[in-house]
Amino acid sequence: MAETDGTTGLSGVKLLDLVDERAIYGSKLLADLDANVVRVEPPGGELLRGRGPFKGDVPGPTNSLWHAFFASNRHSMTVDGTTDAGRRQLHRLLMWADVVIDSGALAEAGIDLEEELARRPELVGVRVTSFGPEGPWKSYLAPDLVASALGGLAATTGDVDTPPLKGFGEIAFYISGSYTAIAALSALHHARATGEGQLVDVNVHECIASCLEHVLMWYWYHDSLPLADGPVLPRRGALHWSDGYDVIAAKGGSIMVTPTPNPNAQIAWLAEEGAHQDLLEVDLSDPTALIGLLKQITDVMRPWVAEKDVEQFFFEAQRRHMPYGWVLPLDKVVDNPQLAAREWWQPYDIDGESVQGPGAPYHFSAIPQEIATYTKPGAATESILAEIGWEDDA
């Protein structure tokens, strides 16, 4: 656990963590802010410890780097939910916790979350399901790819010569995980203020569908959008819905370019280099015409960009306050001087071995986030049993 003085961050929050990959990012967010998180695993460790990549490319109880990223800073406790003793331990943990987040483990152990909430009204229960607890799809299986497809994330990603694509990694479940953290903290706030806990259902499908930027806008308002050609935007590579952003191959790599937010500056740059003086004549004051002009400008930028050295071009654009983005592979990302200057990378203590890893997504002035600690399955079982006053009196 990160060092705390007992009064900072979420150190006063007792969280029982029973979620799978659909919401594990949410419990990570809370654990990394110092919440006191007990993550329950079955004997031998949870299946998610089998997710690659692995340290040294060798699977093992503490070698999953996937699991280390998502499940650090937890108290790992072994509970066998198939036994009476395990079920009683879960009941005891439910008496201990301020918040429980669950994506089905309680039901597997024969425990009804709603009954537990009725028994202990101040408890906050966050229940994560793929499609909600009811409805025709409630039992549908939706790992990341399927969730991305049904949720609308994949339809606009990919190109005309590729299938629709999900984002790399678990990005759909970063969304549902983040919403899970919001559900837990907002319901906890209400419980702190009133003594009233409650059940919050997190619907993963709808979480994803709520984060599609233009997709639903296009459907609802296509009649009033100058660019829309029907309610569905086609899959078309990196070209953004507004026609004002695209990824273009330059010399030495690709770059995301856009004439926004200041098309005049972009036109001036083109003209400065002798390219497309004709654009100087366009009228940018008419907002209706502007959208069409963005497409025109982006079109003329493509051959211009293709002749540029990507690195120099990126820095020159940013010097001109233009939001271009150099398309970087991860081995370039880790050398980023901004991340280095902000001391963003943090060590992960993976069962005693230090590995450099990603830092926090935000910096709190009064909550320390210094190190991620990752342990063997069940490493905290004894201490948690002691904390919850467990005596096996079966």
Add this chain to the structure above:
Amino acid sequence: MTSPTSPANGALSGFRILDFTHVLAGPFATRILGDLGADVVKVTSAARPGNTPSHPYYAMWNRNKRNLALDLSRDDGRALCRRLAEKADIVIDNFSVGVLDRWGLGYGSVSQANPGVIYVQMSGMGDGGPWSEFVTYAPTVHALSGLTYLTGVPGHTDIGLGFSYNDHLSGLHGAVAVLAAVEARRATGEGQRIDFAQFEVGVNFAGPSLLDLFANGRAAQPTGNRLPYDDAAPHNCYPCQPTGPGVVNERWIAIACMDNDQWHALRQLMGNPAWAMDERYSSAIGRTANVAALDEHVAEWTRPMAAEQVMALCQANGVPAGVVQSGADLAEADPQIARDNFLAPVDDPDPASPVMVYRDRLPLYFSKTPANAYLRPHAVGEDNVDVLGDWLAMGADEVRQGEQDGLLA
């Protein structure tokens, strides 16, 4: 105080949020907080570009907020804003670093008078560092963070996501940051400042791959729809019967066999064809090693069928599968979305407007503090009287005077 524009029993009822955010990332954060019942006051100005409440893009992210028009280019505008900040629980902005400080509204100054105040400053690159002045939109962050490079197919690394994912993720993290700081304040009574770099939210997407790079020296490469590290196949989107010509009429089904049982079920659905009984496909490792041929065989099976038919068949037999849904599918064909009334018009359409405003509801269902009120985005200055009356006890006449002289416009 109970916010007039939010459910009276929302989980965040009584919270005052002074909102300087614009475009998507910040407004998405405050949209969530407004849905949860906080009194979100969006500070805007008719003179400031980028605030066009009539535009659909604005309408998408600015429901459940009150709108205060305030000319912050004036000394008296900034002074009035300072009084509001001293009453706020949360001040949130996504300006470039330092803007609020230059206006005398920075955390260091305001917290002297309001020690419980929480500042969330959602800049692109964060406060400090050689790139802190860089200009970023979500596609910029996607490119710089590796997400564009990795979201593609091998040899085709200029695709990336087709929408501004990182703006949403930043908004979600902004809401988490607010709520975490609120909980921390409960214990200490002190607010704090959160320095929030949207770029750092973006880089975080690749967490396991970054650990892989540091631990094993291996930089991840794009893998299309395949899992980058684990053996699972079939695991792709497959073509189905199109509904017409062109890309928008293509229909696709995502199928993800995560274990051998699911593969066996799919194999049976396909009629146990001879190719599928080949030893090469008997294990996940074998299927992954021969994925190109496997994908082509599966596509032959899906191609003549409707995507919805494939999904129903697969799901009924324990095979994870889902239609690649467009916005139209979500709105018109998705029974779960329809069941929850997840997509609907706002509760209080403007009778004077010819354009109906729609909303996607908060995907969180609270049993005691339901987030069930969705009110239309307000016009610039629409709530001047109510906000300044509620927060500063200003009289309506004084507010109207301010509107007339341009201070509140």
